[in-house]
Amino acid sequence: MKSKEDKKEAGFLYKHRYLIARRVVQLSIISLYIAGNVYGWKILQGNLSASKIFDVIPMADPYATLQMFAAGVIVGTDVLIGAAIVIIFYGLIGGRAFCSWVCPINMVTDLANWIRVKTGLHREEWQLRISRKLRYWILGISLVLSALIAVPAFEFVSPISMLHRGLIFGMGMGWAAVLAVFLFDLFVTKNGWCGHICPLGGFYSLITKPSAIRVKHDADKCTLCLNCKNVCPEKQVLHMIGKESVFVTSGECINCARCIEVCNDDALNFGFRYKPQGKKEEGKND
Secondary structure, three states: OOOHHHHHHOOHHHHOHHHHHHHHHHHHHHHHHHHHHHOOOOOEEEOOOEEEEOOOEEEEOHHHHHHHHHHOOOOOHHHHHHHHHHHHHHHHHHHHHHHHHHOOHHHHHHHHHHHHHHHOOOOHHHOOOOOOOHHHHHHHHHHHHHHHHOOOOHHHOOHHHHHHHHHHHOOOOHHHHHHHHHHHHHHHOOOHHHHHHOHHHHHHHHHOOOOOEEEEEOOOOOOOOOHHHHHOOOHHHHOOOOOOOOEOOOOOOOOOOHHHHHOOOOOEEEEEOEOOOOOEOOOOOO
């Protein structure tokens, strides 16, 4: 680990190492989907709703699959297997990393947030206050609507699906939905879409609480500069800062590592939440 002084003097690449890694992953996934559609590559074909890796391993959006169940759609075995694979990976290993490492809308909302900070629009008094619980209400309502209208309700209006399919097959009117998310995050509230509205993020928050890869806080190193809370898109998950040495166990953490990058005290780092023997590290869960 770098010392506090080393981290302060570190170059751009080190300070933004996780941001760069996230962009590489996001753009690589999009590129592979495009190559699968345009050139017939078998590495990754389909879209975020349903796809196959090497034309063998199925992958499916579990939230979209749940909507199809609610709508009474007959779901194929490969879709069920694909949804199970995704749930197992994020639920037991990666946490809510889909939102920060895979979802293409994350790049749009991050751009809006960057502009907010650079222009001063991020000031608290200029933000519309929206409950983070709203995404869970939208999640529930989308399932009820799916059952009532017999189609996956959120998939028809999802900016995530519109952007991803648009990048692969052509945007069309999808740009309107993406622009709406960008303007909402820019002018209405910080992290408005991902942190307050998106039901897919809400769904992953509910299923990823047991995940093993987590941010660990070391209270002995923390100087309470609060840089981590200032950049965290889900700052409520960092309630332990300066108080106790524990893992961030909330399912709402998106494992984006912004907090790790800005912590000059080396008080925050990724860790494996469970010991090899199956016992948890010392400290309370939230």
